[in-house]
Amino acid sequence: MCVCFIRLLIMLSVLKLISTRTEFTNFKCDSLDKEFSDFEYCSIKAINRSYKYVTVKVKLFQVPVTKVKVSFGLYKRFSGYRPFLYNVTVDACNFLRNRKSNPITSYFYDFIKDISNMNHTCPFDHDLVMDKLSTELVNHRLTNVLSFPEGDYMVEMHWIAYDITRAVVKLYLSLT
Numbered sequence: 366m367c368v369c370f371i372r373l374l375i376m377l378s379v380l381k382l383i384s385t386r387t388e389f390t391n392f393k394c395d396s397l398d399k400e401f402s403d404f405e406y407c408s409i410k411a412i413n414r415s416y417k418y419v420t421v422k423v424k425l426f427q428v429p430v431t432k433v434k435v436s437f438g439l440y441k442r443f444s445g446y447r448p449f450l451y452n453v454t455v456d457a458c459n460f461l462r463n464r465k466s467n468p469i470t471s472y473f474y475d476f477i478k479d480i481s482n483m484n485h486t487c488p489f490d491h492d493l494v495m496d497k498l499s500t501e502l503v504n505h506r507l508t509n510v511l512s513f514p515e516g517d518y519m520v521e522m523h524w525i526a527y528d529i530t531r532a533v534v535k536l537y538l539s540l541t
């Protein structure tokens with residue numbers, strides 16, 4: 366995992382075009398098993414020209430949930446979205462017990478840890494909310510913590526409970 370993280374840092378520093386502005390272009394949430402969970406909302410809100418955020422709420426119908434994995438894929442648009450640098454599956458329950466175990470997941474987790482009620486160890490016995498992930502917050506973390514080259518990106522997440530994919534979430538971003 367560390368070797369992988371160093372490789373990510375090197376690749377990002379070799380790609381010199383550094384972005385300064387993030388726009389959310391689309392946000393899609395699909396429940397694959399509505400007996401298990403469903404989205405109450407999943408949307409991009411624009412409060413004004415400069416303040417935009419994504420917000421999502423998931424209802425869980427079979428609580429407590431004790432076994433969760435999340436698979437993340439980062440995609441960059443060339444002609445069509447292509448896998449870019451990162452595609453990994455993390456055991457969320459292990460990770461939440463020991464956040465230092467996985468530096469890349471930690472990097473992405475830090476985007477949501479203060480704005481989501483998923484920031485505790487397993488089990489999950491309540492609806493899940495991620496409230497107001499704003500472009501400012503993404504900008505700050507993308508440009509100040511790790512620099513990403515400009516372009517159109519898509520982050521795909523598969524939410525897996527008891528080894529079955531229950532939901533797929535896709536966030537489309539453009540960095541200019």
Ligand SMILES: *[C@@H]1O[C@H](CO)[C@@H](O)[C@H](O)[C@H]1NC(C)=O
Pocket residue numbers: 412413414415416
């Ligand atoms: C946009 O809305 C946010 C939140 O309500 C506010 O803090 C900010 O000042 C607004 N910006 C402009 C340019 O109106």
Ligand SMILES: *[C@@H]1O[C@H](CO)[C@@H](O)[C@H](O)[C@H]1NC(C)=O
Pocket residue numbers: 436437438439452453521522523
């Ligand atoms: C990760 O890569 C595999 C193999 O290419 C693909 O099937 C899977 O959908 C990817 N995962 C995500 C979350 O994009």
Ligand SMILES: *[C@@H]1O[C@H](CO)[C@@H](O)[C@H](O)[C@H]1NC(C)=O
Pocket residue numbers: 478479480481482484
């Ligand atoms: C978890 O997120 C809430 C907001 O949803 C925040 O108030 C709290 O400080 C966070 N806790 C941890 C341990 O990060």
